[in-house]
Amino acid sequence: MIRDSFALLGEYTGMAWQSIIAHKMRSILTTLGILIGVTTIITIWTTIQGLNTYIGSVLSDIGNSVVYVEKYPWVIKGDFWKYRNRKNIGWREYEAIRRHSRLARAVTPQVVASRVAAYDDKKLEQVAVLGTTESFTETGSVTPESGRFFTGADIRNKARLTVLGAQLAEELFKKSNPLGKRIRIGDMKYKVIGVLERQGDFFGQSRDNFAIVPIGTFRNVYGQQRGLQIAVLAATSAELEDLKEELRGILRQTRKVPAADEDDFAINQMDQLTGFYEDATATLYAIIFIIAAISLLVGGIGITNIMMVSVTERTREIGLRKAVGAKKNNILSQFLMEAIALSSIGGVAGILIGLLAGSLILSLLKVTGGVDFSAIFVGFGFSAFVGVVSGFYPAYKAATMNPIDSLRYE
């Protein structure tokens, strides 16, 4: 029986197509619900898949064995003021970690300000200035593309030297060689000793538009009071959790946190961002699932309805097909195929529109990287499933009609 219907698959498809063509307007209106449902699914699916790939590739650049000691956690839940009243993280904490941590391979203090950068007659507003130490190459996983990074001596001497991000170097110097030139950052002049490798964009924001100076120089110029961010690289990524515990101990002691109180600092990690992102996408998934389910349900009911009409209209045809030898299964398959074809039209159109819309959203978000074509299977699977479910009752009704009565039907 199953082999039977397989051999006749081509016939059923042809019959379905003929019937749909014969009622173009009715078919289009019927499949509209499916179209909307599948478009929704595919648009969001494409967008999220694109974001996942993109964010995954960017985050893996940043490195997962580094934790950041800061005043604020990266994802704030609840009362912002609780965090605001905390003491800044300062030089004392940095020194304590550097001296006492046994699991840290590198400890890097970082402090950031925004200043005007200028060279010759070229002037750029709002350039990020990062004050740090020589170990930034390890914790920040950056490498100079040309020239060199700071040495320990440069840092200790609070030298008036700077290393530039690739984007900033390009904008200030165009094609000329920046090495050895003097640029102005804020009110101070620095000699360029290196340019870093390009890191690329993140959602259209350049990650290469900054200048690095020795932290001592930064503090002399821009003030001591500014809070620090301390990046700590674990000796091995397996020891990351142990490292966090060790840091907590050191910090609580240094900051004299009473035993009963909670931490008054945050130890941040990339996981938090990915976790936050995953929570956000899970919500998004739940929302599309509901929207799609509703429109597919409505679309499915539309298909059931129109298939009931189609079966009634063709009662005599069904009687005749049975008279000349069609079995129940033949009739069932014929009408089931018609329902599947009907919903697949909406499905295919929805896939196309959804892929276009998804790519458009990704390009507006400045997310690069390809579109994930697994969405095609999702869309096709959904519409075929709706076709089968919504077509089953009318098809079953057709299949079990009595041939004598249906041949006489007026």
Added chain:
Amino acid sequence: MLIDIRALSKKYLLGTVRVLALNEISLSIERNEYVAIMGPSGSGKSTLMNIIGCLDVPTSGSYTLNGQAVASLSDDELATIRNKEIGFVFQTFNLLPRADALHNVELPLIYKGVPKAERRIIARETLEKVGLGDRMDHKPNELSGGQRQRVAIARALVNNPSIILADEPTGNLDSTTGEEIMKLFADLNAAGNTIIVVTHEEEIARKSKRIIRLRDGRIVSDETVEHEAAV
């Protein structure tokens, strides 16, 4: 014996009334016979036709078609028998309106599982046999009543069935066209086909070779028709 019916009864419920449509009838028909079944409405002739055509099963009694007992078969088994043994011709033609003549004739072959290319050839030959070789790609609404009935006859013939079962085949045709269709049946019978025509018109029944008359679910006469002057 092609058809062997013994003590066959059919009862059914019409609302709350039990109707005895066929009352213990026995009947046999040989291969290559040309039989007319006659009777006024309510005589049971339609019920008998439905049972002979394997569209319905009797309440009691036996029916053997071409050596096979069909009284107790399932719906799907009956469908297979109809496909193989019976060619139906209806008063209202019952063609698929959106399909051309060729495709209409192919229909029984589809359910027999004949491959497409082969189907085309057989359907073409059959349409030529009924004189419609030049109308194969016409849809039913592009054909005259007589031509439509010829398409239906070609569809009935295409599977080489044991019986052609025609239910009032001239009922929707004018008398000249009706004559032509009856001539076609006579030719088909002469070529070896077994034909059973159900009708209430004496004139149509007279074209057959044997007339079986029903009244109130019983056979009241079974006579051979004398054809004096051949046309």
